[in-house]
Amino acid sequence: MQPNSIPWLRALMRACAACLFAALAACGGGGGGTSAETVTPVATPAAPAASAAQPPTSAASAATASLKVDWPPIPYDVTAGWPFDIGLYVVGGDGKETWTVKCSAHITCAITGGSRLVVTSLAEDQPVETTIALSATNSQGHKGSLTVPMIAWPKSLKLTSLLGARDSPGIHLLILNDGFLPADMGLYRDAATGVLNELFSRPEIAAHRDAWNVHVAELVVLDDATGQAKASPLGARLGCSGVARAICFEDGLVKRAALAHLPHYSSIVLILNSTAFGGSGGSGVAAVTRQPKSAEVAVHELGHAFAGLADEYTQAPDTTPFRQFNSPNLTLKTDRNEIPWRHWIAADTPLPSPVNALTMQPDVVGLFEGGGYVSNGIYRPTFDSFMRSDTKLLGPVNAEAWALSVYAKGGAWRRIAPAVGATLTRNAQPAEGWLFEAQPLLGRSIAETRWYVDGVERTDQRGAGQLQVSTPGALQVRVDLVDLTGRVRLDQGVVNSLTWTVP
Structure with a gap:
């Protein structure tokens, strides 16, 4: 279901926007930004939607236009076979506007019912980054215009199955690329194969290998104006929030690209064309670079994105947690009966657990202080694991969380x-x-x-x-x-x- 097709949601969005503008005016200032939309994959998705919020109008058009063409904060893409329609609005209009629309050769656009825009993709082999130019004229002759960017997706895209098949039951891990031009696809395929091999080199994960299907999508988005491939169509980049190793990306675009390739995907690995070390994980997406150790990083990030595990390492000394972690591998509890992984703890294991030659063994489960970036007051199940350091060991508790995710997500x-x-x-x-x-x-x-x-x-x-x-x-x-x-x-x-x- 398209968000813009729900009248109450559209009205709520417009009302919230009006409240925000009023609040900014009262404070004597304003600001701008973009919003990210979380998309849950389903077997038969509604039309995928686009990448960015409303772009700013140029200074020249702002000076001459008396009307402001309104586009909802939820972005839109258009997919062949899944056209969308959206109601058109202007701020300060009189309800008697006449609309015109201009589209590229890769999409069709039509105004129906006076103020509804219907868009369908004509892209054939590769997705195309394109635009829609809208203009409105009211009964007094006042005009407004807006250019909206979007991606037109074709009916089918290149997808290679490294393990299993796209129509097989089970887990479907989709590997996507960003920043790889056509000449770089060999590097991308090597990195994707490395992720597959690393994933099932872990005995705890390989135990359920037959439940997995792993696919590689060779995504190349073309620029409508030049016909050339876009260098970074999904917005992946290093250095987010001032952290050099952190990868961020346009969450909505990544998940819409995944839906276009494989509507029933379970989780995503996004590979950025960079040799720098970096990664991030969560909300179903594990992002890594093609740096030599990226395959190991991908398994760690899938610990977040697929199994819901939290980081077990610390960053600041003598700090305490500010919240209870909702994850299977961290807790604030010290009472044996309240520890989430108590079924793994031997009766003679002291809690909290001291660090010694015995407890440092990878299969010993206890209550070890430190995790979730802080050193005090929060506890992890083992002395070390792949969620704490570069070790390849999952540990019994993390391996159980991974296995449960396999069964819960299609296995x-x-x-x-x-x-x-x-x-x-x-x-x-x-x-x-x-x-x-x-x-x-x-x-x-x-x-x-x-x-x-x-x-x-x-x-x-x-x-x-x-x-x-x-x-x-x-x-x-x-x-x-x-x-x-x-x-x-x-x-x-x-x-x-x-x-x-x-x-």
């Missing part, structure tokens, strides 16, 4: 029937009884089913992908998926559950 089931939530009534029961199906994605050495009817396990059906139930009347059927790798102890290894009810 649990290959086939389910009937659909969970489907209405099942007694009088519709087949003569041979109900047939419930839950086929795990991973093999029986990795994950096993446990079937329950009215709370009682059918132990003879352990590992089965189907269960036939001929019992008449009301019943409840549940199937638990249990991880057998030893990587998951939480909830006795149950990583997913499905329930059907016949009332």
Whole structure:
């Protein structure tokens, strides 16, 4: 659903903008900036949207225009097969404006109903960065204009699967590039292959390798005016917020590029064409450079973006945390019964845990002070891990969080029937009884089913992908998926559950 197609949302956005302008006027000043939109991937997305907020009008046009053409703060892209339409407005208008629009050869534009703009992409092989020129004239002859940048996306884009296939079930990791011109694609492919190899060189991650699909998208955005490739279409850059190693990017553009290539993606690795050391991770995106150690950095950043893990290192001495971290690997709690990873801690392990030759071992789980950039009052599960230093060790707690994310983000089931939530009534029961199906994605050495009817396990059906139930009347059927790798102890290894009810 397009944000601009929701009247109440459009009205709210305009009202909020009006309040902001009024507040700035009252304070005797103003300011500007851009806003980022978080996009959640879905199997059938609405039209992807564009990269930047409203651009400033030129001084010349500001001097001559009496009207201000309004464009919503949510940016827009246009995708072939997913046209969008948007209501057009002017600030200070009289409601009797006449609109005209001019578009490039890569998009079609039309004004319908007097004040609605309909845009469709005509891009064929590569996305094209283009513009729409809008102008409005009211009944007094006052005019206003605005040029809106956007990207026109083609119906299909080049995508290579390094592992699995784009139509296979499971996790779909999409690798995107920024700053790579066509002549640089060899460097990009090498960096992407390095990420794949590094990812599954970790035993804790490789245990669930068969749940993964990894794809490389060779993104080249052309400039509409010159026909040349844009050097950095996704806005990735080093040095964000004054931190030399921090990579930032246009979050909305990155996720819209991902949707255009692979609508059902699970997580993204963004590779910046730089040999400097750097990275960032979160909100589903792990950003790295092509520096030689970038593959290791990518796994750390996926710890944030894919598994929801927090950094375990410290930056400032003698500091205390300012908040409780909502992550599986940091806590403020010191009571054994309240520690999130208590199921991994041996009964004789002291808490908090002193640092000595025994506790420094990678498989010893305890309560070690320091993490989340501060040194005091916050605790991590192991002395060291890939979320703290350059070590390749995940550690038991972080490995469990990673495994749980695999199952939660698509790695649990290959086939389910009937659909969970489907209405099942007694009088519709087949003569041979109900047939419930839950086929795990991973093999029986990795994950096993446990079937329950009215709370009682059918132990003879352990590992089965189907269960036939001929019992008449009301019943409840549940199937638990249990991880057998030893990587998951939480909830006795149950990583997913499905329930059907016949009332």
